Amino acid sequence: MPALIKVTNLSKTYEGGFTALKDINLEIMDGEILALLGPNGAGKTTLISIICGIVNPGEGSITVDGKSIIKDYRDTRRLIGLVPQELTTDAFETVWNTVSFSRGLFGRAPKPAHIEKILKDLSLWDKKDNRIMQLSGGMKRRVMIAKALSHEPRILFLDEPTAGVDVSLRKDMWQVVHRLRESGVTIILTTHYIEEAEEIADRVGVINKGQIVVVEQKKELMRKMGTKKMFLDLHQALDSVPQELASYDLELVEEGRQLVYTYDTRKDRTGITALLGELNRAGIKFKDLQTEQSSLEDIFVNLVKEQS
Amino acid sequence: MNLHGVRAIYMFEMARAWRTMFQSVVSPVISTSLYFVVFGSAIGSRINEVEGVSYGSFIVPGLIMLSLMTQSVSNASFGIYFPKFTGTIYEILSAPISYFEIVIGYVGAAATKSIFVGLIILATAGIFVPLNIAHPIWMFIFLILTSVTFSLFGFVIGIWADNFEKLQIIPLLVVTPLVFLGGSFYSVDMLPPLWQKITLLNPVMYLVSGFRWSFYEIADVSMLTSLFMISVFLGICILLVFKIFSTGYRVKT
Numbered sequence: 307m308p309a310l311i312k313v314t315n316l317s318k319t320y321e322g323g324f325t326a327l328k329d330i331n332l333e334i335m336d337g338e339i340l341a342l343l344g345p346n347g348a349g350k351t352t353l354i355s356i357i358c359g360i361v362n363p364g365e366g367s368i369t370v371d372g373k374s375i376i377k378d379y380r381d382t383r384r385l386i387g388l389v390p391q392e393l394t395t396d397a398f399e400t401v402w403n404t405v406s407f408s409r410g411l412f413g414r415a416p417k418p419a420h421i422e423k424i425l426k427d428l429s430l431w432d433k434k435d436n437r438i439m440q441l442s443g444g445m446k447r448r449v450m451i452a453k454a455l456s457h458e459p460r461i462l463f464l465d466e467p468t469a470g471v472d473v474s475l476r477k478d479m480w481q482v483v484h485r486l487r488e489s490g491v492t493i494i495l496t497t498h499y500i501e502e503a504e505e506i507a508d509r510v511g512v513i514n515k516g517q518i519v520v521v522e523q524k525k526e527l528m529r530k531m532g533t534k535k536m537f538l539d540l541h542q543a544l545d546s547v548p549q550e551l552a553s554y555d556l557e558l559v560e561e562g563r564q565l566v567y568t569y570d571t572r573k574d575r576t577g578i579t580a581l582l583g584e585l586n587r588a589g590i591k592f593k594d595l596q597t598e599q600s601s602l603e604d605i606f607v608n609l610v611k612e613q614s
Numbered sequence: 615m616n617l618h619g620v621r622a623i624y625m626f627e628m629a630r631a632w633r634t635m636f637q638s639v640v641s642p643v644i645s646t647s648l649y650f651v652v653f654g655s656a657i658g659s660r661i662n663e664v665e666g667v668s669y670g671s672f673i674v675p676g677l678i679m680l681s682l683m684t685q686s687v688s689n690a691s692f693g694i695y696f697p698k699f700t701g702t703i704y705e706i707l708s709a710p711i712s713y714f715e716i717v718i719g720y721v722g723a724a725a726t727k728s729i730f731v732g733l734i735i736l737a738t739a740g741i742f743v744p745l746n747i748a749h750p751i752w753m754f755i756f757l758i759l760t761s762v763t764f765s766l767f768g769f770v771i772g773i774w775a776d777n778f779e780k781l782q783i784i785p786l787l788v789v790t791p792l793v794f795l796g797g798s799f800y801s802v803d804m805l806p807p808l809w810q811k812i813t814l815l816n817p818v819m820y821l822v823s824g825f826r827w828s829f830y831e832i833a834d835v836s837m838l839t840s841l842f843m844i845s846v847f848l849g850i851c852i853l854l855v856f857k858i859f860s861t862g863y864r865v866k867t
Contacts, residue, residue: 359708360707360866361866361867380616380712382710383709396700398633408705410619411623412619413616415618
């Protein structure tokens with residue numbers, strides 16, 4: 307499948323000398339949901355802003371649907387909708403007017419039926435005549451999405467779409483994103499919430515200090531980089547891990563009452579059978595056993611830590 | 615060309631004027647009436663005719679120019695500064711619209727609003743003094759050229775300003791003094807010889823003079839000189855706007 311967005315060797319250094327992006331290479335496929343994870347200042351917003359035309363690119367090139375974002379900016383920008391991180395709205399305008407304005411700005415003829423559909427989909431229809439200043443933060447966020455969708459884009463950038471919104475609204479947003487994807491929209495979202503990426507993304511990209519650390523299918527990333535832990539609740543507390551078990555990745559927790567064994571699920575031999583045999587031989591008895599797969603958050607934290 | 619985009623910006627900016635319609639109409643009517651009370655009646659009663667025109671009628675073109683220029687500058691500077699201030703400029707920058715089209719939208723709306731105010735002042739003046747417009751087409755040409763030029767100038771100020779103080783400083787310290795000293799309320803011939811020469815350096819004088827000629831066929835400089843000067847000023851403003859957008863100055867990082 308050809309990439310809908312292709313970023314090649316992109317670097318960006320701001321006037322003050324701060325290098326926000328270093329040699330970024332990234333391909334975004336048609337119809338997917340890509341989550342870009344990264345700590346504050348990692349370069350997520352700069353990357354999105356360059357693709358959308360808000361920030362001037364430095365070195366490198368970007369194409370959208372095979373066209374240059376510089377030379378063919380009219381064609382590429384028509385395909386893109388952007389929901390920025392900040393709630394930047396025209397406080398005195400009504401919801402209907404501001405969404406209609408966005409559609410016109412992106413070169414589309416008025417289509418009230420489409421605006422009506424978006425507002426209904428985003429539960430904004432009954433607020434259409436309200437001024438934006440009268441809306442709650444969550445509603446304003448929906449207005450931002452409505453504006454970004456007003457010109458029927460094929461690509462939607464969501465920069466921290468659920469920052470500062472409550473759990474219920476966040477889940478509503480996820481449903482909106484799923485519905486958009488079902489309608490064929492390619493979605494790129496940046497987020498701090500790993501849970502969000504885990505919930506809705508097909509692929510996950512981790513960006514740190516202006517560099518792409520990894521881009522992988524979410525499931526594959528979790529399979530490749532994820533580890534599993536086995537928790538053994540002991541009958542009797544231990545002072546330390548016995549010498550004969552030193553070759554295993556073991557940790558003693560809960561005041562010596564629990565042994566934690568970390569193992570790699572990708573290996574043919576996880577070492578579980580051997581460990582249990584060694585425990586038996588050492589006379590260490592356990593009363594319960596549980597296993598736990600590491601989360602995307604653990605993977606993210608490890609990746610960022612490794613790079614630091 | 616993204617005509618829908620230009621229309622969207624234009625209508626959006628005009629909507630702001632409609633929202634404050636009362637203020638937009640009443641404010642120029644009151645200020646014009648005050649000028650007529652102060653200059654027309656109190657001072658004008660002590661001044662005989664100026665080149666065959668009563669003083670009250672003589673100041674009408676200058677009054678219109680005064681409002682036209684200050685309104686054009688403030689409308690356009692605020693129009694582009696406000697999205698920068700609120701952050702909504704992201705949408706303009708990410709839209710498939712050229713810089714030229716953005717300028718048409720903002721400057722077109724600012725110029726329309728100030729022409730509207732200019733016409734209100736003209737109508738209000740008609741209540742106080744007899745008016746004669748010898749060359750209505752030229753009057754409209756000067757009205758449009760001046761409002762577009764000063765709206766472009768205001769647009770440049772709006773881009774340059776990074777706080778509200780800067781937004782006010784050029785209109786306050788440069789535009790208003792130039793307009794007042796540009797023969798809005800007097801004929802340059804009424805000044806001492808040295809000041810007459812200094813006034814020739816004031817670009818606004820040429821605009822007021824040309825505009826007054828379209829009313830009464832009296833002018834401090836020839837109409838063609840006025841037209842030439844306003845074209846030069848317009849050209850400078852277009853170059854400045856082009857320079858701003860080609861470098862992304864204070865718009866894009």
